[in-house]
Amino acid sequence: MANPPLLEVRGLCAGYGDSQVLWDVSLAVPQGGLVAIVGANGAGKSTLLKTLSGLLRPMAGEIVFDGRSIAGMPPQQIVAAGLSHVPEGRGLFSRMTVLENLQLGAYPAQVRARMNESLQRIFELFPRLAERREQRAGLLSGGEQQMLAIGRAVMACPKLLILDEPSMGLAPRIVDEVFRFVQTLHASGVTLVLVEQNIQSALRLSDHAYVLKTGRVVMQGGGAELLADAEIRKAYIGSLG
16 A cells, blocks of 8 residues: 555444444555455444444544544534545435435535536436436435445545445346446545455455454455455355356
């Protein structure tokens, strides 16, 4: 990871009440990188993301984003600082139109003046959303809803975009399409953190990856390096080619 880190996490511990989920987690996301965080169910991936985006307060440790400590900062301030999080389950407003959902993504005051420019960018990235701009979000297909959730987050002009399980619940053909959109976003200059149970695809896309197990980072390395690792393949991928 030659580029300087946009996000640094050092010794992070977090959980719910008296139940600790994350233990001394440290990682770095370089400017312009695509970093995957992978692991089985219950590894602590979503807890990590909730802590990074301010939905959970850390028990201990540091979170430094763009040179500034954001540990314990309210979520709206973290979004305004340039970190956007697309949650598992998408969180769309189903009765609102595609356009209205996208417009809500331009929440931070500093990006509202660029809303039309941002909308044009989203419609170029996701032409299907342009075609369905007046359709209610709840009537979209699963893949289209995922595009909309990602597009809404990009409307905030984030410096870092975190995607939590973007392939969850989608048919294999649609999963491939969503991952192509992730590649397109990264190629357009967006720094990305991708959290996925689809470990094979996540490692293929990533520049660098971290493996979480029971709330701890147990392995890290280049995506291709981990994909070729016999231990990783045996534990998470099996005989897939």
